[in-house]
Amino acid sequence: MIYPVTAAAIVSLCAASSVSAQASGRAEGIDWITLAMGAIGGLALFLYGVDILAGSLKQAQGGRFQRLLERSSSNRFLALGAGTAATIALDSSSVVIILLIAIVDAGLISFAHALPMILGANIGTTLSSQIFAWNIDTYAPLPIAAGLLWKASAKTDAARRNATILLGLGLVLFGLNIIGTAAEPLKEHAGIVAWLRGLENPLLGVLAGALVTIAIQSSSAMMGIVITLAGTGVITLPAGVAIMLGAEIGTCADTLLATLGRSRAAVKAGIFHLLFNAGAVLIGVLLIDQLAQFGAATAQDTGQRIANAHVLFNLAGALIVLPFVGAIAILLERVVPGDRSGAELVTPTQPSGQLAS
Template identity: 55%
Template sequence: MRRTLFPRSALGLAVCLLGGAAWAQNGGGRPEVDWVELAMGFLGGLVLFLFGVSQLAEGLREAAGERVKSLLGRATDGPVRGLLTGVVATTLLDSSSVTIILLIGLVDAGLMGFAQALPVILGSNIGTTVSSQIFALGVDEYAPVMMLAGLLLRALSSRDDVKAGGTALLGVGLVLFGLHVLSDAVEPLRDHPVVLDWIKGMSTPLLGVLAGAAFTLLIQSSSATLGVVIVMAGQGLIELPTGLAIMLGAEIGTCSDTLVATVGRSRHAVRAGVFHLLFNCVSVAIGVLLIDWLAAFARFTSGEVPNQIANAHVAFNLVGAAVFLPFSARIAALLARAIPDRGAPGGVGQTEPVPRPAE
């Protein structure tokens, strides 16, 4: 049994596909697939998608970055407001990682208390679900219009805010166009036995979680992972249980860059990054245990697998935030003891810095 785990990993899929390609070329009776064309289409679509995500993030940061910083700095009036602030900030920036990295900077600078940052982190996870809903809408056919409009705004306007909006719109168009290219590229795999056998193996939740975490670590974007999953589900390559497992794995993979952002910062900033990791790991573990219930809910919400995955993504993050929010202050106290200030072993005598008003 143990020997079957490796071929079903992401690397195992590549090996299987290469073997399947050679087998088909040798006349083995498999469906004919132009593997070079497929690989070029997949890589091209993925590059367009990731570049679009980068452009979108850049445009949104330029258009709303300072306002988001000010918004985050004032999210200290209770856990519910902090949660909503995280949702709004992540929706505006289209990246929970960017939101949390900004948050870590504010905590490190003493502009926000560590305990007040935890609800914002919970809200940022909810904010990431907006992009998955957009991907599931299937509006990629309008991508060229968005790209042209964004390019014209950048080229013709003399106002910086309008140019930033054009960059963001161009990014949205590139993201959707990249998804369209990806969808066309993987279409020949729908009936390929090698791929179908691999996907059956990935129906084991643990393998799906590992694949989702690894892919997200590789491309540094949980939104991109969800986009690829939704595209593959739309082509019938991924069934709901596999898509949910990869979705859960993406929640863990997205923690890497926020942990890196805590290196060399204050203990309060480190605790914020550790909380993000612990919250995602615990909620994913619970999600794996309850994955059948999550799948049942997803099937209830829609008849299409891409929409089911997007809706499950929303439900998972909403429930996780609702469960942990009432205990955020207690969790903050436990983390303060687990990660004490330098020179204060065990956390004795620690004090939370008083947040300074954001400028």
């Protein structure tokens, strides 16, 4: 669902752009009305596409992947893979982690068994970045047209859901294409370029990435916008990497909200997600030059470089923390005690390579 805060964020961004233009006194040939209309339309279409894509995928695949997560919970490596696979299929790490919180809250698995899956969700979300970086938004009208025709001729609910998934994907890509086209003139505007270069300061970039991600409620959406703007030359590699790190913080907002009113076990799963992402971002800020260098060494396009840095950041973080999830679970047990009713699952000792609470 696209909340009112998203609309407020769009209006604020457009207002800030207008004030910046007026203050500089240099329009530099930019038609600000046309640019603002393109940005608003593209962003609205993009967010609507994300909304219907996530909802349709959850309807079509949510139950199947809930069972996968439950079956894979006892082995940390299977759990990591299950979290990754579910996120790729559902196209949202937030949806998967919220699903995990619900599963833990229901007592189907212990919160300790959910931790590797949360790490896997962070890996899975990097696929979206790669897709955005492949510049396939040029062909967005094709899935839109195919989805509409399929939906019009569909005879079953399953077929209509699949058609909606295809339509949602097309709208996401088409929205990104509009945003990129609208933003093209900005790279020639000295004031805007100077402001965006200010985001190369890691703290400012992280803050901007976190706030916008909270506003639009999707780290994948944030990465899509950043990669698209980077591909047009509006955002530089250092600024893009900093914003990417901020998006990792902002995505925790949804999962923390999902823990409200839940059991202590579910709360601990949400706390782990926040602490892991915050700790990883702190290290990422210290190593931001190395992340940018990795991106520069693996691609020519700036958007692809940011996407590659995103993969390295999340993959390395998950693999480094995976061996220690058992110890982290014990620590969280002490910091956040279980429910007084003792309703949390008691996890038996598992063979080597599996989790123990």
